[in-house]
Amino acid sequence: MNTLAEENYLKSIYHLSVNDGNASTNQIASSLNTKASSVTDMLKKLAEKALINYTPYQGVSLTPSGEKIAISIIRKHRLWEYFLVEKLNFKWDQVHDLAEEMEHISSEELIDRLDKFMGYPKHDPHGDPIPDCNGRFNTHELKPVSAVTVNQSGIISGVRDHSSSFLQYLDKKQLTIGCKIMITDIIEYDHSVVVQTGNKEVHISREVANNLLIAL
Amino acid sequence: MNTLAEENYLKSIYHLSVNDGNASTNQIASSLNTKASSVTDMLKKLAEKALINYTPYQGVSLTPSGEKIAISIIRKHRLWEYFLVEKLNFKWDQVHDLAEEMEHISSEELIDRLDKFMGYPKHDPHGDPIPDCNGRFNTHELKPVSAVTVNQSGIISGVRDHSSSFLQYLDKKQLTIGCKIMITDIIEYDHSVVVQTGNKEVHISREVANNLLIAL
DNA sequence: TTATTTTTTTAGATTAGTCTAAATTTTTTA
DNA sequence: TAAAAAATTTAGACTAATCTAAAAAAATAA
Known part of the structure; x- marks a missing residue:
């Protein structure tokens, strides 16, 4: 099997390459709190094991077997x-x-x-x-609240930021998974959003709206 | 915190020193499938951290803080x-x-x-x-079946050998935790034991009797 | 109680994963 | 498109945990 470090690299590469299909050395380093030089060493090792496609200076992607491991983790x-x-x-x-x-x-x-x-x-x-x-x-197709137009409603179904502080903030505002919400206003000046949840109106910043995902 | 290797050493030392209060380098090496020289290195490190009492050539015992970690594992x-x-x-x-x-x-x-x-x-x-x-x-006070006299009965409450093969053997003979058994005969020639379990009589070897624990 | 055997430790090497600093390649910008 | 900046890789070193082989200490036996 693979070492703990290898598994963490594969997982990081998976998450980073979901969007553009490719992860850079620096992105990986910052996501794993390590240095670019350490990443390069590990990339060689993973390429050796045929878990990633690696061309120096060009970033990496997972091979099917690398992806299988990442998904299992x-x-x-x-x-x-x-x-x-x-x-x-x-x-x-x-x-x-x-x-x-x-x-x-x-x-x-x-x-x-x-x-x-x-x-x-x-x-x-x-x-x-x-x-x-x-x-x-x-x-499932999820959209950030920041990408929804006024008067649309949906169910809160995910978050982009998994930090405790963000999640605790959502708890406090009673914006948790499964809640039905409606976008009642978008403030043009700062792109903050007013949402209706249950009987209350909650005002959230652009950043929060960006990290909160709903199913329409 | 401690590394995985350190935790495994502490656990091994705990188990080995339950009996004589002391574990030898070779005992530890064999219980961890490693070499005596590796053990010596680790013992120095654990002694440094004040988790064991170590005098070269004299074996080791856990300190209170080492024991606390071992028990938690x-x-x-x-x-x-x-x-x-x-x-x-x-x-x-x-x-x-x-x-x-x-x-x-x-x-x-x-x-x-x-x-x-x-x-x-x-x-x-x-x-x-x-x-x-x-x-x-x-x-709880448990005795190996091999240490019980004829006509005594008790509840199977533990095993000394945790190997799959031993446990599977006990399953097959229906000698599992919680079963009430009675020792009906002890064969002098080979120290094998005949036990009554439910409606059946089962004949077990000295070795099995040694590794099967009952509460009287 | 000396010699032999066993146990333990030391010395020196190896591997995985990491680091810093320097070199190289790529990208950006003027 | 040449210079500057940013990204990446290489070189060399470090730590944790392990190993083999040799040396040293302790236990056993003659």
Whole structure:
């Protein structure tokens, strides 16, 4: 199997290349809190193992086998997060770091049984889709609140920022996964957004609107 | 915190010194499948951190802080074993290696919540006592079947050998934790033992009798 | 109680992953 | 398109954990 460091690199490359299909050395370094030179060393090693496509100076992408490993780690991460929240009553802002550790427990049988035990959940506590045991995602089209027009409504279904402080802020404003909201106004001056949730109106900044995802 | 290797050494030293209060370099090496020279290196490091008492050539014992760490790892190991058997329906002979990995998940809060989730179990699937969150064991007096006299009866409550092959053998003979048994005969020639379990008589070797523990 | 065997430690090397500093390549900008 | 800036790689070093082989200490046996 792969080392912990290798798994973290693969996961980071996966997340970074979801958008443009490619991750740069510096992006990886900053996402893993390490130095570019360390990244270069590891990229050579992963390329050697045929887990990434690497041409010096050109950034990297995952090969099918690299992607398979990355997705399996993401599956573990999200299932453990679900477990921690649903079974052990952690709050959604407390589980990320714990799951970072738990995602490296290697057994696939364990994770498949955990999946079954919890009734095959489709989304983790932050709304991120949980891939099934074949690595397939149930992708739903989500939009940031900042990209929605006035008078549209939808269900809060995900976040882009997973930091505790953001999640705690959402808790305080009662903007949590599953809430139905309606965009009632967009302030042109600073792109902040006014949303209706239940009986209240909440005013959120552009940044928050950008990191809050809804299903229309 | 401590590295994975350090934790494994502390756990090994704990188990080895339960009997004679002391563990030798070679004992540790063989229990961790490593070489004596590697052990010496690590012992110096652990002594440096004041987790063990180490005098060259004289073997080692845990300091109170070393013991605290060892017990916390054992607590995690046994609680995860319980989880795997009771919640994920693994068999008792399948969980040891998985728990070896899971015992290194660092969060104490996680393990305390897991403990609560499962209703504070007192024994793991092999009958070993689970220390509470303060590191206290519920020690029960157990005897190997080989040390019991004819006509005595008791409840199977533990095993000394945790190997899959031994546990599978016990399953086949229906000699599992919680079974009431009675020793009906001891064969002088080879010290094998005949036990009554339910409606059946089972004949077990001296070695099996040695590794099977009962509460009288 | 000396010689032999066993156990343990030391010395020196290796691997994985990381680092800093310097060199190189690519990108940007003027 | 040449110079400057940014990104990336290389070179060389470090740490943790391990190894083999040799040396030293302790235990055992003659």
